[in-house]
Amino acid sequence: MIGLGCMRLSEIDEADAIAVLCAALGAGVSLLDTADVYGRDLHDVHGNERLVARALASWSGPRPLVVTKAGLIRTRGKWANDGRVAHLREACERSRAALGVDALDALLLHAPDPRTPIETSARALAALRDAGLVRAIGLSNVTLSELDRARAVAPIELVEVAIAPAQDSVLRSGVIERCVEHGIRVLAHSPLGGPKRAPKLASDTTFGALAAKHGVSAAIIVLAWLRDLSPAIVPIPGARSIAHALELARAAAIALDDADRAALDARIPSGVRIRVPLEQRKPRADGTREVVVLMGIQGAGKSTVARELEGHLRLNRDELGGKLRGLVPGLDAALRDGVARVVLDNTYASRASRADVIDCAWKHGVPVRCVWLDTPIEVAQANVARRIVEAHGHLLGPNEILAMSKDDPGVVPPLALFRFRRELEAPSASEGFESIEIVSFTRRARPDHTRAGRIVSADVIAREDVLDRLRASPDAALFAFAWAPGATEREAAALAVQRARAALDRDVELHVCAHPAGPPICWCRPPLPGIAVLAVERAKLDVSRVELISPHVAHRAIADALGARFVRVDA
Missing domain, CATH: 3.20.20.100 (NADP-dependent oxidoreductase domain)
Incomplete structure (x- = not known):
């Protein structure tokens, strides 16, 4: 027809x-x-x-x-x-x-x-x-x-x-x-x-x-x-x-x-x-050769896992540049030259993107297995923000993110992670994988991060009940955060923190996101975790000893991203 x-x-x-x-x-x-x-x-x-x-x-x-x-x-x-x-x-x-x-x-x-x-x-x-x-x-x-x-x-x-x-x-x-x-x-x-x-x-x-x-x-x-x-x-x-x-x-x-x-x-x-x-296309696994598709959201920790796969040639778009399909010729050449084990660690959100790898490997009679780092988006967001802070010493502004993300794989715009979540097609045995291993996120201890901390929404930091809670932790580092796109909001946040400093007789470090509403273009606007990540890195906070205090339910996502405790107070 x-x-x-x-x-x-x-x-x-x-x-x-x-x-x-x-x-x-x-x-x-x-x-x-x-x-x-x-x-x-x-x-x-x-x-x-x-x-x-x-x-x-x-x-x-x-x-x-x-x-x-x-x-x-x-x-x-x-x-x-x-x-x-x-x-x-x-x-x-x-x-x-x-x-x-x-x-x-x-x-x-x-x-x-x-x-x-x-x-x-x-x-x-x-x-x-x-x-x-x-x-x-x-x-x-x-x-x-x-x-x-x-x-x-x-x-x-x-x-x-x-x-x-x-x-x-x-x-x-x-x-x-x-x-x-x-x-x-x-x-x-x-x-x-x-x-x-x-x-x-x-x-x-x-x-x-x-x-x-x-x-x-x-x-x-x-x-x-x-x-x-x-x-x-x-x-x-x-x-x-x-x-x-x-x-x-x-x-x-x-x-x-x-x-x-x-x-x-x-x-x-x-x-x-x-x-x-x-069934007619899939090669039989004999244990001597394999291709590993290591997939997950940006900031999932794929690079770390890939480096732990000993004896595997690593093909990664962040290092080689180009598009995902551009890695396939390199895989083809490696398998043709007799490389026994290859790992490709990239996002691979779609079934179509993974199909290119499977087809290429099968052409050489090599089976493919999948390792999926199933990392929550909040955790991935914190990881991306931390990499930016570690690399640049501060959070980048929208224009810096836009410019640097074109050439620096470590600088990822917030919308990229939301797009991954929206477009993700979970790996399936019907794709032809020899096996699918789902790896849940496990937070790793950071021995050099030992200090306690309190990260507080600026709109409640000067309230007496919140001040009493902060007085109960005299050794904790104190941070306040606010989204304040207008001058009036910024002045209010600064005044509240000034009052808290006077009441506590302690330093309180204020971080403000002044970027506009709309789709997120920065990592500092709550409930994205950038400001809290910056606090953790600057003071080397032990997240198990951190409380995030806020009247806003949406801010729970920040605490979850860090692995900190969320303390909700009345608005």
Whole structure:
């Protein structure tokens, strides 16, 4: 089966667009892909669906399967997600009207909504199906975890994702394998790589040679490659001319042979994952050689564990630079040269990023095991902040972090850790690992850190009950902290600390974050632990003897990051 992506047809004259659609249908295209948000501009909502409906009204041949999508909205010139039940129900009604049908052939969630559990969106689609308003339901642009969660509550029959030679991450993500396993049809959108990449296919050596062999264009070879990976995959290229539509439809007639597959596998190794079952690809472990994927959040302590793996060649992006995929050629060369044991210690948050390592190792017959440092994000944040303090003697400001993080792997922006947590796909045996070892965080003693300390929120440090608590620990180092982006807040914090110093007749060191609200751009803004880490390092505090005193529940995260005791006082 070959489909046609209809989005860009809204960019040309309507009569020409209808002619293209009819020509494609006449050439054998049997699936049309549209969406409620496709149209001439922001205001032409459901415009592409209406275009498809008018084309089908003029078409006298077999009716194609029409797939539409809901769950995106356009606002202020940008895409936004909306996977709420009410929105999907309303979008379904409007799509039925635009397409002129009683029941939609297929309705897909255009993209998961971070604010709405995907289970909720999937149940909403299933309810529309049960009500007879939709014949089939599916998802678009999902991860494996999202697909599995949706499948657990709804009968998912279609999944639409981007697959192209230059965009093969989904082939490494496990999504396609899961779809093939469960008979879910896969719609491959942007199979030629989009308007910018498609023209470059003709100059590709592999595709060019196969195109010459079969007497077709390189684009046709790409579509034939996708169809050959699995009967479940339906390429849905776009076309804006009759000639292009007729050409793309020719892919259905191309039959690839084993020599073609071998050439394509060498060009796009990730395709092998779809054609050949894991059990046939996985090498047997004999104990003589191994590759270790050591993964975890930034600041988890991967470098320390990697150095403890004796006899392993270490490949690390922080030391070698570049991107994660850039480490694979080094691994390939090492295994080819006979290196028996290799460890790659990097974040490896996604299944797709780990797949590159597995595929490379398996090519050399070497099994792969995974060691996952499952470190809480609060602890990792403290570790990152401590490394910055150790290296620079102080916490870096937002501009310093932004500039240094480009070249210094020890300087990590706060958002990088949140992004890891958001994107993390836990390692699974289905990836092909020989074993998966989950290492929980263990705080190590620091013999040179012995002093007691009290770290206090500045808004309560001058209160009598807090002062009494501080008087009870006369030998503890005292620190106050505050987030004070405005001059008034900074003055209030300084005044409170001045009063505490006078009442206690002791030094109290004040640290203030003056950076603005919004996404965190520094390590000093509570409840990030930077200021508390700075206090620990400057005074060499023993965290088991540290109390963090505050009326704010959110500040418990700072204490947890340090391993200190949180003492909550009344606001």
